[in-house]
Amino acid sequence: MINQSAEYLKESEQISKEQAAEPVKTTEQSSGQTAGPKPGNASPGARRYGLFGVSAYPERQGMEEEQRQSMSRWAGGVILFLMAGVMALLLMAGSGSKGLTVTFDSQGGSEAAVQSVPFGGTVEEPDPVARPGYVMKGWSVTPDGSQPWDFDQDTVTEALTLYAVWEADPG
Amino acid sequence: MKNPVNALKQTSARYKTLDAKDRKKFWIDGLLNNAIYIILVIFLIYTYMKNSNIASASSAVNLLNLVAANLPMALGIGGCIVLTGTDLSAGRVVGLTGAISASLLQATTYINKFYADMGEVPIIAVILLAMLIGGIVGLVNGFFVAKFQLHPFIVTLATQLIVYGACLLYYMSNGNNGQPISGLSDKYTNFVKGTILPKIGGQSIPNYVIYALIVLAIMWFIWNKTPFGKNMFAVGSNPEAAKVSGVNVFLTTVMVHTLAGITYGYTGFIDAARIASNTANSGQNYESDAIAACVIGGVSFVGGTGTIGGVVLGVVLLRIIFVCLNYLAIDQNLQYIIKGAIILLACSIDMRKYLTKK
Numbered sequence: 001m002i003n004q005s006a007e008y009l010k011e012s013e014q015i016s017k018e019q020a021a022e023p024v025k026t027t028e029q030s031s032g033q034t035a036g037p038k039p040g041n042a043s044p045g046a047r048r049y050g051l052f053g054v055s056a057y058p059e060r061q062g063m064e065e066e067q068r069q070s071m072s073r074w075a076g077g078v079i080l081f082l083m084a085g086v087m088a089l090l091l092m093a094g095s096g097s098k099g100l101t102v103t104f105d106s107q108g109g110s111e112a113a114v115q116s117v118p119f120g121g122t123v124e125e126p127d128p129v130a131r132p133g134y135v136m137k138g139w140s141v142t143p144d145g146s147q148p149w150d151f152d153q154d155t156v157t158e159a160l161t162l163y164a165v166w167e168a169d170p171g
Numbered sequence: 172m173k174n175p176v177n178a179l180k181q182t183s184a185r186y187k188t189l190d191a192k193d194r195k196k197f198w199i200d201g202l203l204n205n206a207i208y209i210i211l212v213i214f215l216i217y218t219y220m221k222n223s224n225i226a227s228a229s230s231a232v233n234l235l236n237l238v239a240a241n242l243p244m245a246l247g248i249g250g251c252i253v254l255t256g257t258d259l260s261a262g263r264v265v266g267l268t269g270a271i272s273a274s275l276l277q278a279t280t281y282i283n284k285f286y287a288d289m290g291e292v293p294i295i296a297v298i299l300l301a302m303l304i305g306g307i308v309g310l311v312n313g314f315f316v317a318k319f320q321l322h323p324f325i326v327t328l329a330t331q332l333i334v335y336g337a338c339l340l341y342y343m344s345n346g347n348n349g350q351p352i353s354g355l356s357d358k359y360t361n362f363v364k365g366t367i368l369p370k371i372g373g374q375s376i377p378n379y380v381i382y383a384l385i386v387l388a389i390m391w392f393i394w395n396k397t398p399f400g401k402n403m404f405a406v407g408s409n410p411e412a413a414k415v416s417g418v419n420v421f422l423t424t425v426m427v428h429t430l431a432g433i434t435y436g437y438t439g440f441i442d443a444a445r446i447a448s449n450t451a452n453s454g455q456n457y458e459s460d461a462i463a464a465c466v467i468g469g470v471s472f473v474g475g476t477g478t479i480g481g482v483v484l485g486v487v488l489l490r491i492i493f494v495c496l497n498y499l500a501i502d503q504n505l506q507y508i509i510k511g512a513i514i515l516l517a518c519s520i521d522m523r524k525y526l527t528k529k
Contacts, residue, residue, distance in 0.1 A: 068526055075523035079203050082516040086210055089509055094221060094499040119498045120224045142448055144283070146353050157233075159503060 100156050106131070106164040107143065117156045125151040134166040200527075206520055207467055207513070211488055218495040225498045232374035237490045239383035240438075240445060242483065245461040245468075246390040247434030249482045250427040252465050253407040255474035256316060256323035258428070260331040261435050261461060264308050265454030267338040268301040268439025272359075273352040273449045274341075275300070281354030285345055294362050302436040308334060309432020313425035323428075335451075342451045353448040363444035379441050386437065391479045393430070403427055408475025459514065464489045466517040473525050489513070 063071075102123050104112035109131035117123055129136065141147040145165035189197060202209070218225050244261060251258045274285035275292045308330055315326040342349045366375040394400040402423045405413040414420050438457070443449050468485025470477030492513065496506050 072523050072526040075519050075526065076199070076203050078519045079206050079516060079523065082512050082519065083206050083210060086509055086512050086516065087213060089505065089512070090214060090217065090496075090499070090501075093501045093505050094217060099500045116500075118222060118224075119500050120222075120229070142351070142353055144353075146281075147447065157497065 101159045102156060103161045104129075104139070104164070105143075105161050107166065109134070109136070109164050109166070112164075119157065120155050122153075122155055123149070123151055123162070129164055131164075131166055133169050135169050137165040137167050139163065140165050203523060204520060206516060207488060210513075210516075211491060214492055214495040218498050222498045225495070228371060229374050230494070230498075232371060232376060234487075234490055234494055235380060236377060237494065238483075238486050239377075239380040240441065241457075241460060241464070241490065242383050242486050243386045243390075243434045243441075244438045244457060245464045245482050245486050246386065246479065247431035248458065248461040249465045249468075249470045249477055249479075250394075250403060251323060251431050252462070252470045252472060253403055253475060253477050254323075254424060254427055255407060255472060257327065257462060258312065258323060258431055259327040259458055260308060260312060260334055261327075261431070262454040262457035262459075263331050263334040263338060264305050264432065264435040265439040265442055265457050266449075266451065267334050267341065267454075268304050268436045269443035269449050269453050270338055270341050270352060270439075270451075271304065272297050272301050272440045273355060273443040276356050276359040276444075277352070277354050278356040283347075283350065283354065285347055285352055291356070291358075294359060297359075298437070298440050301440040302433045305432040305434070305436020305439065306429050307432070309429040309435070310425060312432065313428030316428060317421045317424035339451050349451065351448045351450045352443075355444060355447060360444050360447070363441055379445065382441065386434070387479070387483070390434075394479055399423065399426060404475050459510065460489065463510065463514040463517060466514065466521055469521075471521050471525065472518070473521075 099116035099118045099121070102115045102117050104114070104126055106112055106129045109129040112126035112129050115123060115126075125139075137145065139149045139151075139162040141149055141160065141162065143163045145163070148165070149162050186194065186197060215225075224230060244265070248258050248261060275289075275297050276294065277284050277286075279291060312323065312327050312330055315321050316323045339349075342352075363379050364377045366377055368376045368378075368381070370376075394403070402413065402418045405416070405418050406420050406423050410420050413423075439454065442454065446453065464485035465477070465482055466472070466485070467488055468477070468481035468483070470481060470485070493506070493510075496509065501509075
């Protein structure tokens with residue numbers, strides 16, 4: 001990816017090098033010995049990553065070439081492994097899947113069978129369910145019946161539960 | 172913009188000059204750096220074989236809608252990642268602002284109305300309120316990150332919990348007892364999901380696609396054309412150097428997080444109408460999708476790198492993969508595993524590029 005403010009950063013990096021020039025010398029002198037707790041006493045040419053002193057990634061500049069290559073070989077292996085894993089999961093799950101599950105909650109009435117519907121398909125209207133003392137008003141996406149389901153028009157885009165909507169029988 | 176044909180010619184000319192060892196390296200690098208694209212192509216071919224519905228106008232419009240719904244948030248989080256940080260509070264902020272938007276904009280005739288005695292609230296006031304609340308959470312995040320130099324992972328983890336708690340309390344308040352908030356007013360639903368664009372292939376394109384384009388334009392302007400945008404990249408690249416060159420690191424960090432918070436508030440407002448029935452779990456894990464999209468799109472955790480175009484590309488790629496998973500009707504639980512693996516994969520690729528960079 002292209003750096004957004006390349007010029008600006010070059011400028012600021014120069015400044016940081018000038019700034020870093022002093023502490024770098026001291027680190028070179030003290031390399032091999034334990035580094036003193038001087039402020040800004042980082043490894044040579046190092047920049048403090050991010051705002052937080054903690055880097056998401058290891059310090060590249062301070063790393064031996066060999067170590068860096070070993071790590072990037074590991075990263076390559078991990079990438080291949082994850083690629084293979086993701087694709088294996090996809091093929092395994094894809095061949096086993098029958099479709100999205102549509103369950104029916106009759107909310108106190110008789111049971112209706114679960115259906116498997118392919119993505120973008122319509123739900124088949126289940127056999128009428130019954131509940132003593134109530135009249136069926138239809139099926140809805142929400143338990144309170146605020147979003148009625150149209151079996152001819154509505155298509156399934158996720159696994160869902162349809163709720164039976166009842167009205168007390170006046171008769 | 173480079174001409175892709177010329178770029179290809181240059182690459183092939185360069186390839187001819189390589190010796191056998193370098194050629195092998197060329198192919199391995201190509202395979203590893205483009206792992207996500209390779210997976211994407213295989214996903215698409217496999218899905219098309221299983222369910223040819225994916226190559227239809229409705230599928231394309233569905234993809235466009237999903238991208239429009241997820242883009243603003245990814246643009247917000249992208250700023251945090253440019254600062255080498257992250258933001259885990261995003262999804263919960265969407266949940267809270269969504270709940271507030273939905274409760275304020277219910278139909279006046281709805282029986283289980285959250286604020287039973289309240290009349291109609293202007294939509295513009297609600298969208299501003301949602302963005303304000305998101306902005307406040309972002310401001311808190313930014314303050315702790317910038318003032319105490321805490322890692323955003325910790326700060327946003329804490330605010331995530333706080334916001335989730337507030338969201339649960341909100342659902343329990345006013346005698347609502349944790350019930351979903353639905354029955355939104357037609358004005359609100361039409362504002363978000365209605366359409367003023369001509370239909371494409373018999374599919375109507377909802378208004379929130381237009382709003383997403385507006386947000387995209389604003390964010391592009393902020394990242395590329397304002398001093399704040401330049402400062403953001405300078406701070407992300409090297410905060411100490413930025414400080415020396417006179418950038419206000421504190422203010423920049425706070426503003427990046429606040430801007431991110433505002434995009435979550437906006438997403439909450441849109442999402443509440445988009446999914447219509449809001450529960451306390453709305454918005455859960457949205458941040459993981461947004462972070463993954465940013466990393467796939469080349470906003471590196473190294474800091475200071477990333478483009479708006481990259482974020483858009485990342486969101487589109489990730490959404491295509493998820494749409495494929497949906498078309499294959501793959502179990503939701505397994506989808507989480509695949510999502511997680513893809514995030515790890517994207518980070519590994521980013522890391523490897525950074526390690527091998529000369």
